[in-house]
Amino acid sequence: MTDTLLHSQGCACCGDLLQARYDRRRFLHVAAGAGLMAAFSPLAFAAEGNYEAMLLTCIDPRFPEPTIKYMEGRHMVGKYSQFTFAGASIGVVAPAFKTWAPAFWDNLAASIQLHNIPKVIAMNHRDCGAAKIAYGAEAAKDKATETATHKAALMEFKKQVGEKQPKLQVELHLMAIDGSVDTFS
Template identity: 40%
Template sequence: MCDFHPTRRGLLGLTLGAAGASLLSIPALAKDVTALAITCIDYRLVDDTVRFFHTRQLFRDYDQVSLAGAALAGVSPKFPSSNAAFWDHVGIAKQLHNIRKLIVVDHRDCGAYKVAFGEEFQGAGEAETIQHKNVMEQVRAKLAQLHPDLSYEAYLMAVDGQTERLV
């Protein structure tokens, strides 16, 4: 025989618990954001990258994905799974948060560029800038094919956090 005797307090607790549990299945209301930011995974630039987006008035107004090489991840034949992830996330951000812009931030002295280009890697200066810009232009072309409604900005960040727009 069960000695359970329901009380009002006990029933109220069960009711509130059940109501709270049912809320777990309701997704949080997502808001539209201006941009998807794709950055490199390099630990040296995490804080500088966040500051960069804040100076662009994008605080809490962008989604962010980090992939080795940033722009390179979207187009390099050396990283086919990164290519898929790059473009999948653009589509997902567009669907979930109605992004209107893709912002890519590469950085100087990038290990992914060294892996992808090998002996052809341009390690510093203007040659490195041109190499990044060429990759960023490839991303722009592919974006125009896949998502012509999105605008595009691409930046190159120095290891001291200074950033210049290349595309």
């Protein structure tokens, strides 16, 4: 059996490369170098560590930018994990979405384990389609009713977090379309 080269041994593009000796020692040197690069890469440290919070947000495409601006204003960029699904806290507590809750609780537990978070921040938003699905159009008929609907969901969320993860602090927020935020306690 003869070795077949793509190009001749004198080829400028790959002749020397094809003649290189590949043995176990060379493999171990290359593998060790790759391992060191991976170990000292900033990405290697990103998965685990001590972070400030998990942020729960809604899937509404209007809110990622205002939410990021809000978190930037709190100097928290790069200091929190994030979980996003329809309704934010409503997606966790509303009976209409009861099959969704386990996914949130499992992800919260993972964030606690991996990121050592001391709190969870729930960021609901106004004009939320998931709120209307869960509670009907009447839940958002005016600003006061909408606020009461979100506050009730956020307070139920806080209660459930207290039952399932009693060591966590909980922040409750309601963001308007303009990015302004109301806070509940």
